[in-house]
Amino acid sequence: xxxxxxxxxxxxxxxxxxxxxxxxxxxxxxxxxxxxxxxxxxxxxxxxxxxxxxxxxxxxxxxxxxxxxxxxxxxxxxxxxxxxxxxxxxxx
Amino acid sequence: xxxxxxxxxxxxxxxxxxxxxxxxxxxxxxxxxxxxxxxxxxxxxxxxxxxxxxxxxxxxxxxxxxxxxxxxxxxxxxxxxxxxxxxxxxxxxxxxxxxxxxxxxxxxxxxxxxxxxxxxxxxxxxxxxxxxxxxxxxxxxxxxxxxxxxxxxxxxxxxxxxxxxxxxxxxxxxxxxxxxxxxxxxxxxxxxxxxxxxxxxxxxx
Numbered sequence: 112x113x114x115x116x117x118x119x120x121x122x123x124x125x126x127x128x129x130x131x132x133x134x135x136x137x138x139x140x141x142x143x144x145x146x147x148x149x150x151x152x153x154x155x156x157x158x159x160x161x162x163x164x165x166x167x168x169x170x171x172x173x174x175x176x177x178x179x180x181x182x183x184x185x186x187x188x189x190x191x192x193x194x195x196x197x198x199x200x201x202x203x
Numbered sequence: 204x205x206x207x208x209x210x211x212x213x214x215x216x217x218x219x220x221x222x223x224x225x226x227x228x229x230x231x232x233x234x235x236x237x238x239x240x241x242x243x244x245x246x247x248x249x250x251x252x253x254x255x256x257x258x259x260x261x262x263x264x265x266x267x268x269x270x271x272x273x274x275x276x277x278x279x280x281x282x283x284x285x286x287x288x289x290x291x292x293x294x295x296x297x298x299x300x301x302x303x304x305x306x307x308x309x310x311x312x313x314x315x316x317x318x319x320x321x322x323x324x325x326x327x328x329x330x331x332x333x334x335x336x337x338x339x340x341x342x343x344x345x346x347x348x349x350x351x352x353x354x355x356x357x358x359x360x361x362x363x364x365x366x367x368x369x370x371x372x373x374x375x376x377x378x379x380x381x382x383x384x385x386x387x388x389x390x391x392x393x394x395x396x397x398x399x400x401x402x403x404x405x406x407x408x
Contacts, residue, residue, distance in 0.1 A: 113292070118271040118287050121355070123342030126358060171359045173286035193287075 115191050116169045117177050128170040132156055132163070133178045161185060162201040167191075210297075212239045212405060213324045213384040220404050224396040232332030232398025235293050235391055238325040238376065238406045240297040244306055247289045250315040255314055262309035273367060274353050277408075283355050283368060289368070291319075291378075295350060295408030322386035327406065329374040329389065332398040337367065337375060347372060359391045 112124040168176045178199040180189045189201030259267050264277035268284045275282040280294040299320035307316045310397040338345045340360035357366045366378040379387045
């Protein structure tokens with residue numbers, strides 16, 4: 112399986128590392144959260160069937176993190192972008 | 204003062220020059236060597252910072268290679284792309300402090316300049332079967348039209364991260380972390396066995 116690093120281009124899956132859900136946003140004021148809200152931010156993740164926006168790292172390559180929109184059923188990757196880019200294609 | 208910082212290759216005690224492997228009638232398919240006494244300095248800076256671009260150009264004598272996987276060369280110095288904001292300056296200067304000081308003087312505080320000369324062991328792989336040997340180990344497109352002279356790629360060989368630089372169609376430099384050097388050396392010797400290979404004397408520079 113090939114993954115397209117936004118800089119290096121198509122490279123083997125073996126060079127990459129999955130780094131988690133790309134849709135999680137850190138709360139702006141963590142101290143104001145209840146334990147349950149903090150637990151939800153820190154530990155609880157959705158497990159969608161279909162398209163998922165993810166953070167990947169080209170670990171054994173340029174070592175950059177980037178975003179990928181991947182279909183967790185078919186493993187199709189619709190788009191990859193640098194962390195500040197916005198993903199296109201697929202259905203989110 | 205006693206000089207206790209004499210540089211020794213990680214492979215010094217594993218290195219035997221000679222011809223090995225399959226019978227090759229004096230035409231080994233692969234030549235292996237260690238390049239030692241290199242200066243290797245990592246540079247990280249903002250690619251859109253004109254001051255940084257100018258500073259590197261004046262210190263190295265060549266433009267920063269911005270295209271992913273490209274290398275700029277000025278005399279015996281190479282500036283090698285590692286990532287969108289990181290490069291590796293390599294020269295045959297045996298005292299690594301000199302290259303580091305030159306770059307540090309040229310750049311301001313927003314640029315990270317790190318001497319990494321002791322971090323890597325540099326292996327040179329050449330010969331008509333050198334590309335075939337690399338194909339056996341790395342999940343990279345090694346087609347002669349894709350991985351051409353002046354290209355660089357960081358990838359994996361036998362579970363180790365290696366930075367591969369294509370010097371010419373049949374010559375490659377492998378930058379391996381020092382502690383993996385022996386493992387990589389043994390892997391390369393094993394992979395070259397079927398072609399017959401020659402281990403040349405350790406290259407200085």
